[in-house]
Amino acid sequence: MPITIPEPIEERGKKDARRHREKQKEALKERIPEIIAEEDIITGKRDRIVKIRIRSLDIPHFRHDQSEEPTVGVGQGGGEPGDIIGERPNPDGPYSAGSEPGVGYIETEVDIQEVIGWMLEDLGLPNLQTKNIKEFLVSLGMEISGRSTVGPRPLLDNRATAKEGIRRFWHFLRYLEKETSLAELVCYDALKKAQGILTDALEALKDPNFQATSTEIEPFAIIYHDDQRYHRIEEAKTPESRAVVIAMMDVSGSMDTTKKYLARSMLFWLVEFLRHVYQRLEIRFILHTAEARIVDEHEFFHTGESGGTRSYAAYRLAGKLLDDEYPASEWNTYLFHFSDGEDEDPKETLQELRKLFERKINMFGYGEVNTEPLNDRRLLRIFSAELPVAAIPDQKNFIAVGQNNCPFLGMRIAEKGHILPVIREFLKKERWQPYE
Amino acid sequence: MNKKDLERLKFLEKEIRKIAEEEGLSTTEINFEVVPTQRVIEGMAYNFPINFSHWSHGRDYDRIRTIYEHTQQGIPYEQVWNFDTPRAFLVETNPFALQAVVIAHVYGHVDFFLNSRFTQHGRKFSDIAEEARNAASRFRKYEERYGSEEVEAVMDAGYSIQWHQHPDVFYEEPDEEMLRSRLIERARAKLLAGQRPRNLAERPLTPDQIAGLERWIKTLSTKTPPEPTFDLLGYTTKHSPLPLKPWMQDVLSVIRDQARALFPNTRTKMLNEGWATYWHVRIMRRLFEAGLLTPEEHGVFNTMHARVTASSKKRFNWYRIGLALYEDVKERWDKGRFGREYERCRDQYQKSHWDTSAGLGKQKIFEVRSLYSDGRAVAELFNDDFIRSQNLYIYGQVKNSNKIFDIITNNDAESVRQVLKRILGIHTPKITIQDGNLNGSNALLLRHHYTGQELDLAYCEKTLENIQHLWGRTVYLETVENKVPIVMQHDGQRFRKFQP
Numbered sequence: 001m002p003i004t005i006p007e008p009i010e011e012r013g014k015k016d017a018r019r020h021r022e023k024q025k026e027a028l029k030e031r032i033p034e035i036i037a038e039e040d041i042i043t044g045k046r047d048r049i050v051k052i053r054i055r056s057l058d059i060p061h062f063r064h065d066q067s068e069e070p071t072v073g074v075g076q077g078g079g080e081p082g083d084i085i086g087e088r089p090n091p092d093g094p095y096s097a098g099s100e101p102g103v104g105y106i107e108t109e110v111d112i113q114e115v116i117g118w119m120l121e122d123l124g125l126p127n128l129q130t131k132n133i134k135e136f137l138v139s140l141g142m143e144i145s146g147r148s149t150v151g152p153r154p155l156l157d158n159r160a161t162a163k164e165g166i167r168r169f170w171h172f173l174r175y176l177e178k179e180t181s182l183a184e185l186v187c188y189d190a191l192k193k194a195q196g197i198l199t200d201a202l203e204a205l206k207d208p209n210f211q212a213t214s215t216e217i218e219p220f221a222i223i224y225h226d227d228q229r230y231h232r233i234e235e236a237k238t239p240e241s242r243a244v245v246i247a248m249m250d251v252s253g254s255m256d257t258t259k260k261y262l263a264r265s266m267l268f269w270l271v272e273f274l275r276h277v278y279q280r281l282e283i284r285f286i287l288h289t290a291e292a293r294i295v296d297e298h299e300f301f302h303t304g305e306s307g308g309t310r311s312y313a314a315y316r317l318a319g320k321l322l323d324d325e326y327p328a329s330e331w332n333t334y335l336f337h338f339s340d341g342e343d344e345d346p347k348e349t350l351q352e353l354r355k356l357f358e359r360k361i362n363m364f365g366y367g368e369v370n371t372e373p374l375n376d377r378r379l380l381r382i383f384s385a386e387l388p389v390a391a392i393p394d395q396k397n398f399i400a401v402g403q404n405n406c407p408f409l410g411m412r413i414a415e416k417g418h419i420l421p422v423i424r425e426f427l428k429k430e431r432w433q434p435y436e
Numbered sequence: 437m438n439k440k441d442l443e444r445l446k447f448l449e450k451e452i453r454k455i456a457e458e459e460g461l462s463t464t465e466i467n468f469e470v471v472p473t474q475r476v477i478e479g480m481a482y483n484f485p486i487n488f489s490h491w492s493h494g495r496d497y498d499r500i501r502t503i504y505e506h507t508q509q510g511i512p513y514e515q516v517w518n519f520d521t522p523r524a525f526l527v528e529t530n531p532f533a534l535q536a537v538v539i540a541h542v543y544g545h546v547d548f549f550l551n552s553r554f555t556q557h558g559r560k561f562s563d564i565a566e567e568a569r570n571a572a573s574r575f576r577k578y579e580e581r582y583g584s585e586e587v588e589a590v591m592d593a594g595y596s597i598q599w600h601q602h603p604d605v606f607y608e609e610p611d612e613e614m615l616r617s618r619l620i621e622r623a624r625a626k627l628l629a630g631q632r633p634r635n636l637a638e639r640p641l642t643p644d645q646i647a648g649l650e651r652w653i654k655t656l657s658t659k660t661p662p663e664p665t666f667d668l669l670g671y672t673t674k675h676s677p678l679p680l681k682p683w684m685q686d687v688l689s690v691i692r693d694q695a696r697a698l699f700p701n702t703r704t705k706m707l708n709e710g711w712a713t714y715w716h717v718r719i720m721r722r723l724f725e726a727g728l729l730t731p732e733e734h735g736v737f738n739t740m741h742a743r744v745t746a747s748s749k750k751r752f753n754w755y756r757i758g759l760a761l762y763e764d765v766k767e768r769w770d771k772g773r774f775g776r777e778y779e780r781c782r783d784q785y786q787k788s789h790w791d792t793s794a795g796l797g798k799q800k801i802f803e804v805r806s807l808y809s810d811g812r813a814v815a816e817l818f819n820d821d822f823i824r825s826q827n828l829y830i831y832g833q834v835k836n837s838n839k840i841f842d843i844i845t846n847n848d849a850e851s852v853r854q855v856l857k858r859i860l861g862i863h864t865p866k867i868t869i870q871d872g873n874l875n876g877s878n879a880l881l882l883r884h885h886y887t888g889q890e891l892d893l894a895y896c897e898k899t900l901e902n903i904q905h906l907w908g909r910t911v912y913l914e915t916v917e918n919k920v921p922i923v924m925q926h927d928g929q930r931f932r933k934f935q936p
Binding site for chain 2: 003006011012013014016017018019023057059060061063064065066067070075076077078079081084085087088
């Protein structure tokens with residue numbers, strides 16, 4: 001029989017398709033350093049999904065270099081040289097033109113949480129536990145918790161009170177029966193006429209001329225003062241892990257767009273990680289030149305000013321902010337300062353920094369955004385010399401880590417590639433634990 | 437498909453076969469299977485009705501399925517394999533008329549399979565489908581036993597070099613020892629003739645030449661491969677110093693066999709599709725004339741045919757141009773518009789009315805399907821008139837930061853021919869294994885035979901890494917970068933390149 005309808009067979013495609021997607025994801029992970037510096041992520045809206053362009057995987061093979069090939073193909077339909085026969089968006093984004101073998105772009109959506117997950121995995125911290133972080137009791141407002149016999153009128157619990165009143169009614173009725181040995185209906189009639197006042201009812205029943213008119217018992221609530229029931233309310237508290245990030249940036253003339261972009265990338269990821277750890281995270285922004293002021297996020301990243309650089313002004317303002325709004329007894333505190341390291345008064349800056357340490361902050365991160373080599377006159381060198389810090393060995397870039405409970409992390413950022421190593425250092429367990 | 441339709445389709449299949457035979461097509465028993473789309477997609481992605489698992493198949497499956505689900509397009513109307521008993525899929529959701537076209541189309545393909553010297557060569561691998569089916573279950577056991585990552589790595593490496601074979605499709609790779617003794621014999625004969633000339637044609641050799649030949653014979657006795665080979669995968673599989681475990685050799689030889697079986701088909705894609713299209717038109721016309729199809733069904737066919745043969749501004753449509761080529765060739769040979777006299781005629785009026793009633797059209801198109809490859813068809817049959825009448829042009833890309841534009845660069849016939857030859861020709865760069873025991877250290881030396889096109893460096897690095905995975909020792913590749921000869925090297929740890 002030449003034409004047949006065969007039995008269905010096992011579906012293989014889906015399983016292998018899954019494997020391909022798995023491999024794509026592996027390829028994606030290898031590109032984390034590029035991805036985290038991707039402009040779309042940093043500057044995009046604050047939604048939690050980012051679009052990343054990835055290539056579908058190809059089997060590597062020997063092939064001719066096609067990049068220089070002027071001719072793409074043969075088409076049909078007539079037309080003269082120079083005619084445009086098609087157009088489409090240029091897929092070569094800032095990093096997509098990598099050297100990985102591959103054909104065709106697939107745009108895939110990745111949750112920032114997922115990227116963070118990969119990074120944590122990459123850093124060997126698959127389960128970033130939140131149990132080590134400090135929790136504080138915070139108020140959720142008032143809540144009803146049980147009843148009380150006293151309280152303000154508006155909190156009267158009508159239902160519970162009425163219930164008590166009915167109970168009292170039956171008690172009184174039984175009492176009258178017992179005292180007078182009269183029928184229940186008669187006692188009820190007297191109680192009703194006495195409007196629930198027991199002594200009056202008793203008096204009435206003692207009168208031999210008392211005539212009962214009621215035909216059936218209709219219980220009613222007799223409410224004495226003792227029967228009133230009120231809702232009890234109290235303040236609700238819950239343990240919450242919360243933290244504040246105070247971001248400070250030097251916006252003196254020498255901080256150009258590129259430097260600010262690097263600062264922003266760095267800050268973005270540090271904040272994302274803290275967001276991952278804490279239930280509640282607040283971020284405050286301080287800009288400084290020779291003066292410091294509190295600004296909103298937009299201004300923080302978009303302001304360019306000129307003038308001198310006195311970092312201590314920012315530190316002082318941050319200290320005040322901590323004292324006024326974020327005491328260490330209630331908040332985990334992370335401070336980050338980005339500057340190109342030129343400071344007019346390093347001595348005073350150092351002193352203010354020490355004062356910040358006294359406030360029991362969790363971490364002070366100092367990022368020196370500078371493409372030039374380290375320089376003795378710059379803040380990073382000065383901090384490293386004056387504070388108990390040690391440089392991380394085997395790093396291409398300079399990263400200094402505070403020793404002996406000194407909550408300091410200093411790093412030089414000259415290019416996008418420096419972001420990941422610093423985050424890696426930052427994420428080491430003890431770095432996000434509070435220093436007691 | 438209901439029973440009534442199935443019965444009617446079976447009847448039509450017999451009629452179609454009858455018509456095909458009357459028209460002079462070769463036929464054979466064909467297994468048609470009515471299958472769901474998912475099965476067709478699998479068939480496309482896996483190259484065979486059933487094949488072993490690999491992520492690259494999954495990738496293709498995913499891509500085809502996505503395109504199909506979003507556009508209801510992108511899967512072929514028909515799928516046919518050049519097996520001993522050819523096998524074809526009919527998509528169950530296709531309208532009835534379409535099933536009839538597909539059967540007619542498949543008969544065109546089968547005639548091509550049976551007669552084209554290229555696809556005939558592919559038929560040597562008649563049990564390849566059976567082998568693929570068995571490999572699927574065998575390889576699954578390997579995955580369980582040796583780990584799926586291990587198996588995958590070997591498959592990846594095999595796939596990397598699967599298409600490398602002798603540029604002559606018909607070349608049979610000789611056994612290494614036979615080749616060696618043949619080469620030694622040849623050298624000895626030359627030596628003998630040079631030492632004691634028997635006639636004036638045999639020139640005596642100088643002592644230097646004799647010493648050289650003797651050295652060469654000595655080298656040949658141990659040299660591997662005795663002469664450079666294009667069969668990268670075959671040689672690596674057999675001679676890897678690792679050595680490869682039997683299951684690895686099994687995986688690699690299945691991959692190599694499949695590539696060998698599929699490769700000849702790529703030489704005749706345009707001619708094969710054009711041929712099948714040419715014949716489905718004629719067969720459908722006859723079915724309609726015989727009253728076996730309703731006018732509505734004929735309408736469905738016309739719509740489908742128009743879609744398949746639509747011209748595309750950016751794509752070389754095999755179906756359309758292949759069909760046009762056979763029609764053009766038939767007319768030219770029917771009217772005697774070929775040969776020196778016609779070519780030399782300069783009178784355009786006379787040329788356009790040229791008709792010697794030669795009546796050789798049908799004979800010629802059958803000859804084309806038997807003997808020609810796509811490349812030869814372009815060189816011999818795509819004359820200037822045909823290219824102009826088909827409105828063919830070549831186009832390139834111009835980019836700015838936001839957009840890519842496709843722009844017609846040329847529509848001159850010679851340029852179109854050159855680009856077509858490239859597109860329809862062999863894309864695999866010519867690479868041979870020169871030495872499998874470089875400097876006595878078992879290193880592998882490959883040579884890229886540079887003909888003006890350089891290799892894609894990023895791909896080279898990964899490919900060398902894959903070959904190294906199979907070879908286990910350092911792998912070298914001689915090639916050219918920026919017009920300067922260089923050597924690339926991968927030792928399993930890292931890749932580097934240097935100037936020799």
